[in-house]
Amino acid sequence: MPQKVRIALDAMGGDVGASVIIPGAAVSLSRHPDTEFLLFGDSALIEAQLAKHPALKAASRVIHTDVAISMQEKPSQALRRGRRTSSMWLAIDAVKKGKADVAVSAGNTGALMAMARFNLHMLPGIDRPAIAAVWPTMRGDSVVLDLGATIGGDAHHLMALAVMGGAMASVLFNLERPTVGLLNIGVEEVKGGEEIREAAELLRAMNLPQLEYVGFVEGDGIGKGAADVIVTEGFSGNIALKAAEGTARQINEFLREALSRTWRTKIGYLFAKNAFKALRDKLDPRKSNGGVLLGLRGVVVKSHGGTDAEGFAYAVDVGYEMAHYDLLTKINQMLNRNGSALVQTAPEDVS
């Protein structure tokens, strides 16, 4: 991609809005100078922030709108009120109209998904969207999906997740044939619901050229890096993610308490400060910020609503990489290369 990466930002999204979004974009721009931004939202608020970031100002165009979707609005309400007018809609619409390669928003997840689906439509062969993100593991990083876009789903849905997650991993980690595992409550063949066992059978039988199916992975296998891609429906994916985040926070809290208990432990903390800094860096949830909405005819990235500028910059980075390495084309290729791979349902139908 010789031309610049064009990123559309919902400058009003998130708990804080422009004063986080704009500095965040500036940080990401400093890492990827070949980026152009379209900034949608209240131009007065945006310009006030841009004044502090001249390099970003030079790389941006501001498109004013008064309408912003709040974090509390229900998806249906957001669609009614914000369709065609809100900063969120306009950012997505820029992708649809080919004016941007990717849209990034820290706004209301439900509204973002509803608008993305309504405006961009689903890819052929994909019924329902998914959210995928990078999960730091002991072996490096893995892509985990679905983190909460769609509750439940049949074998066909899980197959679609495997293919899209595989595409994302091959783009992000530069892998020819990423390994893919299905999240389950045991590694034996008999474990899990019928849809999971059926998906396993299909993945094994189809032996797709673009991904290597490695079997079932249990909840603790994610952190071990048991596969490059971990696939599950959105309910358990979200629970896994939040349970892991909660545990990390809990341990951090325990550790802080334990270290401040006596003068000896306090001295120990001073000496080992760099180790704790390294640990904090490694576990920094901001670094895993940026969930990619998959299954749509366009790339949309969701940032945590409560993150700061540094955190939002990571979500913009994710958007940059997805666009730069052309995730969408990759997914389309994968879907097509297998002909009607995702329409197949019985293993005997494939060679």
Next chain:
Amino acid sequence: MPQKVRIALDAMGGDVGASVIIPGAAVSLSRHPDTEFLLFGDSALIEAQLAKHPALKAASRVIHTDVAISMQEKPSQALRRGRRTSSMWLAIDAVKKGKADVAVSAGNTGALMAMARFNLHMLPGIDRPAIAAVWPTMRGDSVVLDLGATIGGDAHHLMALAVMGGAMASVLFNLERPTVGLLNIGVEEVKGGEEIREAAELLRAMNLPQLEYVGFVEGDGIGKGAADVIVTEGFSGNIALKAAEGTARQINEFLREALSRTWRTKIGYLFAKNAFKALRDKLDPRKSNGGVLLGLRGVVVKSHGGTDAEGFAYAVDVGYEMAHYDLLTKINQMLNRNGSALVQTAPEDVS
């Protein structure tokens, strides 16, 4: 309960068997001297271990059997081969025949559940079993269920889990009216599958005297101690538990690495050793060992198969407490006190 607590042990269960089970029982006995044991398994192996633990020997009766269920056997296979003869079956059967108050096994989970269900039968109003365990949180401990006994389930099933988990929490934590939350992917009313929203409505409408329903809890709410009891079906419960365990292990590994990197961090480690010891103690997975099989006409406790004697002792402790405080009667009371509480399905049917 003035008389002793009688615990039936599957002395062959687990990855190792008698050489973990017997020393584990000895540790638990030292904490609860008012315990009697029935030890089922290969008497030669058991007696060899008992010789090293005279106090336990004095408090135990050994019942010999040659048949042991392996960790790999499928439930159906285990039932066929080990019914009426295996150490696992006989331990459960002692509970059924009233010769023991509780059975504890570190054996094959699927086989244990199948045998317990087959031999003890379900409680009236309960369709399917659950596994509950204690989860250490920032506020103390919570009971979390189902950790993997039953995949999926309707609103009725989730209600049953709430009532049984509530009984366990009130027994374990000595609470009049434990708080109960439903695990979900958001706290708003519209989140989650239909069965969860329906269960929430029922719990709110019924306003049971023995538990206080506090709403939806997200995955990171478990570690925060958002409720005394966290209820979810077995797939997501298992995923949450394993994801949390995996994260704890991962952080521990990162920390170990970070601390051994330079001479400064090594010195820091030496000074802060006690803090790390406290953290390790707090997070020791052995201390949360012991999952209680709920929904049966008898109490059965499942220990991790891979634990050591210290870990198995915690599972025996759980069995002791469940029997000592008469969990089963408590559950029955709860089920009865509300008349047909669990048979109700529409909120308007209850006052």
